[in-house]
Amino acid sequence: MLRIGILFAILSAVLFGASTPFAKLLLGTVDPWMMAGLLYLGAGVGLAAVHFSRKGLRIPAVEAPLRRADLPWLALVIVAGGVVGPLLLMFGLARTDAAGASLLLNLEGLATMGIAWVVFRENVDRRLLLGAFAILAGAALLAWQDQASFQWGAALIAGACLFWGIDNNLTRKLSSADPVQIAMIKGLVAGTVNLLLAMTNGASLPGVGILLAVIFVGFLGYGVSLALFVLGLRHLGAARTGAYFSLAPFVGAILAVVMLGEPLSIKLLVAGGLMGLGLWLHLSEQHEHEHRHGALEHEHRHHHDEHHQHEHDPGVLPGEPHTHWHRHQPMIHRHPHYPDLHHRHKHLISTEP
Secondary structure (H helix, E strand, O other): OHHHHHHHHHHHHHHHHHHHHHHHHHOOOOOHHHHHHHHHHHHHHHHHHHHHHHHHOOOOOOOEOOOHHHHHHHHHHHHHHHHHHHHHHHHHHOOOOHHHHHHHOHHHHHHHHHHHHHOOOOOOOHHHHHHHHHHHHHHHHHHOOOOHHHHHHHHHHHHHHHHHHHHHHHHHHHOOEOHHHHHHHHHHHHHHHHHHHHHHOOOOOOOHHHHHHHHHHHHHHHHHHHHHHHHHHHHHOHHHHHHHHOOHHHHHHHHHHHHHOOOOOHHHHHHHHHHHHHHHHHHOOOOEEEEEEOOEEEEEEEOOOOOOOOOOOOOOOOOOOEEEEEEEOOEEEEEEOOOOOOOOOOOOOOOOO
8 A cells, every 4th residue: 555655646747747748739729828728627527527427327436525624725726736837837838848848847846845844744854855856956957948938938837836836735635535526626617717717818719629639638637647646645645746746747858859859868868867866766765663643533435454443333335445434543553654644743753764
């Protein structure tokens, strides 16, 4: 279970990273504001089809639904990550090349980790920091150019990364709920808002072929990617999920070379090596110490493992995994772990081996 969160985070990164050069390719025929709306609307519509097909096929729900208490957090997530973030990215993409823009998106992982560490006091050890700085060095190397237009585009993309870093940390508050439902609502609301704003400012819908292409890119690169990212947050916490997600820009840069004919330079190879080093440092992290679990009540998908030894109220369906409101009794033990739903505890001393 420790590794499945890493898999979710990396798959999320691959899908989102691949969406950047495709979006760049389509931007020649679509207004940036319209593109931002259509990408998120594609995510919302695609995931709505998945969500309601599960109900139509009567597939049992194994994820906790969103509750009323989640709605304020969801609203903040939609504004920061669904409206402001993609809008800044699309205008930034319009002013720079796809490979450089893809690599600048590494700043999202660093913003996520910095906010998780400083604001939410999530544990980040030296290995994770070294890996993050290696990834940042690779991004800075490849993104460095002299054109003034690129610098303006870079500032817009950096702003998008900051808002997505805020979004990612706020989404951690929702990570116990159904990831498809979270991503669906975010996509539908954010997509509709951006689409209406774009049309108000004179943008028009593209042709049917381009429209379907943008929606498909949005479904995979924003919708499925976001659902996987939420699962990563559930298992890893915000800082580590953000660190693994930093693979996304390198995926986008490689695809930009292949798809758009952008040059394969020494800088790209060196930057790739630095990013590979950072990813290895993250993958090889070991975090184990004696820790205390306080009493906790919540609702999420679970198996009856060491952390889930509880009685069931009448009406809870048999079989695992399953979802219901349950209570954790206080316990003290030692095992490898990440800051997941059950391990968001304080660290009084260094726990790095």
